[in-house]
Amino acid sequence: MKKKSLRILGIESSCDETAAAVVEDGRVIHSSVIASQVDLHAKFGGVYPELASREHIKVIDTVIQDALQQAYMQLRDLDAIAVTRGPGLAGSLVVGVNTAKAMAMTANLPIIGINHLEGHLYSAWLYEADSKPLMEPKFPLIALLVSGGHSELVLMRGHLNYQHLGGTIDDAAGEAFDKVARLLNLTYPGGPSIQKAAAEGNPSAYNFPKARLSEPWNFSFSGLKTAVLRTVEEIKASNKDVPVADIAASFQAGVVATLFDKTMDAAREFKAAEIIVAGGVSANKALREAFCSQTKYKVHIPAISLCTDNAAMIAGAAYYHLIEGQADELNFDVQPTWPLAEVA
Ligand SMILES: Nc1ncnc2c1ncn2[C@@H]1O[C@H](COP(=O)(O)OP(=O)(O)OP(=O)(O)O)[C@@H](O)[C@H]1O
Ligand SMILES: [Mg+2]
Secondary structure: OOOOOEEEEEEOOOOOOEEEEEEOOEEEEEEEEEEEOHHHOOOOOOOOOHHHHHHHHHHHHHHHHHHHHHHOHHHHOOOEEEEEOOOOHHHHHHHHHHHHHHHHHHHOOOOOEEEHHHHHHHHHOOOOOOOOOOOOOOOEEOOOOOOEEEEEEEEEEOOEEEEEEEEEEEOHOOOOOOOOHEEEEEEOHHHHHHHEEEEHOOOOOOOOOOOOOOOOOOOOOOHHHHHHEEEEEHHOOOOOOOOHHHHHHHHHHHHHHHHHHHHHHHHHHOOOOOOEEEEEEHHHHHHHHHHOOOOEEEEEOOOHOOOOOOOHHHHHHHHHHHHOOOEOOOOOOOOOOHHHHHHO
């Protein structure tokens, strides 16, 4: 007899995206709806926490209704509700978690609180219901998780099994993109703006220094950011125009080379079968190109729309907990700080 498939509604509200999605068996996306607050926060050059939570309250019901409608499903068609429990902004997380609890209680469904970083990793397993199934990532694998708040190298020996190898000791990769974009007067969020500017520039125009760290799997991007700052200041002091495209391209090349080299070293060292690259920065074209063309390893990178925050990844990760019989009581709290390694 064919095993019954499991359909999970995922809810994500950890930062400035309100999202809901329905995913089957951890892989097949039936719907994925994202309401972005990017325009709201752009004038502040970053996320304004109180505004973020208040915006989540306004749109979350509609986002969830849209996700169910687009999946042609009702609550009775679901097997569980998954919600981002942390890490993230407390006030934002509370909106998603309380909504999820109310729904789980009403529909008498299990609820699963998911680590947002675990969600980013499981975005590599997802594909759209109307597209060709993707190959499933093979263990053991090295995962590079590069987002707005994290840069992590993780060894996964199986589902829900995370060994933290290293992480950033200062700025996360996405944060570095955002800060350097601000230095170059480019719009928020910085990653896409740097990528756009870099497309017109020469990646070898500046040789920005790469951090040398005693811990092989750690990252540091603050030195690179400071080198960009000094360069911009020197150019401005000599009354010349700042060559934004060349600086953006050289900075991007530096970040990509660091991320790529460390991931490859880790893959060799830990005898990985395959590699995953996930998180907002994995939307970066230069990074995707490096991982697709410069290595013989099979590299799984989510579709661009699944790199930044979404709820399909939360529903996807929740499936692997559900089949292990793991669900939460209704009284769980949000967890604004929650390292991924604790999940194992
Ligand atoms: N094309 C791109 N190139 C480089 N960086 C990008 C690109 N697109 C998005 N980013 C960066 O990705 C980050 C957003 O990613 P994501 O939504 O995963 O972060 P977050 O949820 O805020 O942080 P975290 O997941 O660590 O809690 C931002 O820093 C943004 O600048
Ligand atoms: Mg994120």
